[in-house]
Amino acid sequence: MDLSTMIPELFSALPLTLVITFTAMSVGFCLALIATTLRVRRVPVISQFVDLYVSYARSVPVVLQLFVAFYGLPLLVILFGFKDFITATMAxxxxxxxxxxxxLSEVMRPAYLAVERGQHDAADSLGYSFRQKMFRIVGPQAIHIGLPGYGNSIIYLIHNVALVMYIGAADVMATAHLIMERDYNQFQFETYLVLAVIYSLMCLVAWLIIRFFELRFAVHLSKEAKAIPIKTAAFASV
Known part of the structure; x- marks a missing residue:
């Protein structure tokens, strides 16, 4: 096998890699948003469980978390009386x-706490609910502060997607190993070089998207800042 046949075979596994990445990115973002909200509001008992979850996600090696999901999910499904339908990709x-x-929750929480206390007080003075405060005042600023960390977390996620081969998911890394085994390890350097290019391009695209949003939020916040002195003066006169 040469590069002309090896590269298309590797790229045939790229869609699954992207699906796993985007699914983890989207679901993980929602989980982080919920976890951060519960942590900053300090809901009794629930916040402690969320802290435990965040500690687990940050402390346990990712490959071990994958094995826990791979072997634990079928047991959970059977426990609830369903037939085991968990695949390696789902795990x-x-x-x-x-x-x-x-x-990501550990990126969002410091970003939220980094917003000046005066912004929270201003929202409270206007009678905003927590949801309104997050969407209109605090949220946009926290997102702008946390975007660099969010970009790093996405890049780390892309790197860790390569570990799914250990539980049998047929991503590009698993496909590369199958190619090398089939060809008696004749093209190891070439195969790993192509993999390096693929992952580098994925990370580059992720960085460019995050950078785009950083610039957009910077422009948005600079426009909003022009209106702040007027609002601040109104609050000071009360």
């Missing part, structure tokens, strides 16, 4: 989503 999505959600 990979669940394991990476839980990891990404816990890791």
């Amino acid at each position: 990979a999505m669940v394991g990476l989503s839980l990891y990404h959600g816990g890791y």
Whole structure:
């Protein structure tokens, strides 16, 4: 086998890799949003369980989290009386989503806490609910602060997607190993070089998207800042 046949075969496994990545990214973001909200509001008992989840996601090696999902999910499904339908791909999505959600929560929470206390007081003075405050005042600023960390977490997620081969998911890394085994390890350097290019391009695209949003939020916040002195003066006169 040469590069002309090896590269298309590797790229044939790329869609599954992207599906796993985007699923973990989307579900993990939702989990992080919920976890961060519960952690900053300090809901009794529930917040402690969320802290435990975040600690698990950040402390346990990702490959071990994948094995826990791969072997634990079928037991959970059977426990609830269903037939085991968990595949390696599903376990990979669940394991990476839980990891990404816990890791990303530790990006969102400091970003939320970094917003000046005066912004919270201004929202409270206007009678905003927590939801309105998050969407209109605090949220956009927290997102802008946390975007660099969010970009790093996405890149870490892309790196860790390569570990799903250990639980049997047929991503590009698993396909590369199958190619090398089939060809008696004749093209190891070439195969790993192509893999390096693929993962580098994925990370580059992720970085460019995050950078785009950083610039957009910077422009948005600079426009909003022009209106703040007027609002601040109104609050000071009360």
